[in-house]
Amino acid sequence: MTRTSLNGHAPRTGSSVVTAESPRTRPDDREIDRGQLELQDRYALRRVQGLSTELRDVTEVEYRSLRLERVVLIGVWTSGTQQDADNSLFELKQLAETAGALVLEGLTQRRSKPDPATYVGSGKAAELRDIVESTGADTVICDGELTPGQLRQLEDVVKVKVIDRTALILDIFAQHARSREGKAQVELAQLTYLLPRLRGWGEALSRQTGTSGGGNGGVGLRGPGETKLETDRRRINTRMAKLRRQLAHMAVARDVKRERRRTRQVPAVAIAGYTNAGKSSLLNRLTGAGVLVEDALFATLEPTVRRARTPDGRLFTLSDTVGFVRHLPHQLVEAFRSTLEEVTDADLILHVVDGSHPDPEQQIASVREVFAEIGASDIPELIVVNKVDAAEETLLKQLRTKHPDAVEVSARTGEGIQELLQAIAGALPELGCEVSVLLPYERGDLVSRVHQEGRIISEQYTDEGTVLSAWVPQELAGQLDRYGVAVR
Template structure:
């Protein structure tokens, strides 16, 4: 029987990288610190192809063992995903707990979860991660149970544990489905109330929670550490005297975000895909700004939010050579980039102005005549548009003034009567 060693806080960081995968070690160290580890030493190596048994070669394994002994490390953190057998073999060879990058991120999420939904999502991700370790990691579980009081229905201990694990995953999924239904009801209520939703997305530690707190006077936990925010938070924010929005703070993204997390947090991340506008927050002082933007765009595509209009908000301009707040527009005059400092409250008026312009620009005003034979279109307009006037004419038709989102303008295409071309788009 293989017993996993106890874990501690004194951690040895192993940073392997290949020719095609140059990882940033600073980010990995921040992950370790965010998890509560105390990095005492670092071992780096380069391999074109991982060793199937230990991921690293024999010589490098001896170097890691020497460093563990020399620095009295209680934990070895690998900046790469390990297979279950590699993790097991490394723990046997080093006699300390070994955690890969995926396990490290899962541990951070487990520490940050506060709400019932967040805890369920983390548990689901951990169970899915554990399922692979259960099947291929611990060989003692392949033995059949035996002895007085232990004889079962003829299945091995591994089969029993797999069945119990699958049962727990199904239970957690059912609970999450109920929570998702409640979340969907909230979305439908906001749509009926015609309140636009603005989602905050971005790389972890870009300053989303700081901006959220500054705009809404909320008290969401914000800190200079990775994944400080895990549970989504919604607050009303008046971007202008005549326009209120619901601001949604979401979990941050990171390179190689484990697929278990993306799947488990799909209902939470759907706050971004269902938003009317996204503010993509970017750390303006980050040297890897292009890489972080690409990673966020990749995750947005994975969750189906890549078609949502967005403004790139470059935060922390106080740490750059040009600390002046400003807006940048495209050829049509729409604001597409904003430079602000959420901590100092600089440029927030420009950001609010950009939000108003983008949300107003997505709405079209129309004066319509709907014949009595097309009452279904009138009913559809009551679902997707804001009705300003609705009067019945002498023939049983309707004269209507509506404000309709640009994305729903196709509802009007099947009208037999032409749309009044004198109607102007809202500014």
């Protein structure tokens, strides 16, 4: 087993699981052909350096030794470049630390596909066990979704708890959920994930209730024949059905508010993108919403809707949504479908991209996969490259070439915000009618609606009332008709 360097140095291959020394030269090494050496290197574990969590001082060491789990990360690299594999494991490290773990080691293995039994193969699983023992880890986190069989067999080998990427993301969501709806959505996703992975521990969980010694148990002693495992499954299914009913009721209030915005013809703009791309910071910069901003993955779970205006005064709504991530668990997409409707019902999607990330194109592709899954691929999209103050110029040039219509901003410094508002104004749906109207002063409500929903061309105050020329939605133009509206 070997380990890999991610700090820019050439990877060093070792025959030992724990060390990164060059392999010892043996007399028969010369007789091994080159293809066999390449095969050995392909199936070796590669250590990823720079993944261990840095501790700042003694106080933090004492705190984390009490609060954090000690984890080893393991990933199987099946396609793409080595940099892609390293980026994926670095993201897994961020996820683990967001969940409150202390990362001790990170390793990858090059395979055509994960081993169907133990994810990394039986021999490499044994080497992984040695690494776990030498580092004192109590948890192994796999960079992928494991089948129930892989989970059980890998745990049997490494002798510590094993979780996969999906379980880790679900745990982060459970920590960050605050509202009643958010907690219900996360619990439903967790139960959906847990159901096929239930297993009995010991003889007690495998016994059938109501029976005795052997046979049927005799008259009056015949039970339903339901094992403890089956009882757990039944209870989970009952709980999931209750959660779905609760979420359906909770969605009604959001539907009412959304329908009210549709009736008033207020355009809806959804801020979507990769987790930790700066979506909440951008919402705060555009609207002063005061939404929680944290340098952590999945800091935002509940959608926040705020009003904003284009430079020409047109009103629109901005909604902040949950961030996406590569291989976003399907259970989460299903559980958060009502929340993600803010994206599917939008007139425009602001696709926020982290310009400081080493692989922003991969993030864009991952987000668009989720768009396709929730049915939002046909909605107009405006790419917003955020964090340009911390981005490398080379990456920005690549993004400009591939996405010439993208807007570059910095939510932290305010750079590019005015250009973004201009771009939003140009991308919003066109207003259908141009009107010229004289509104009596007692109809200030209609004047207010023209200001809120339309785009003012000119406004004049006379003795009879307010003379307005504006572009307004068709529905509002119908209400203004009695006041001498001229529609062109």
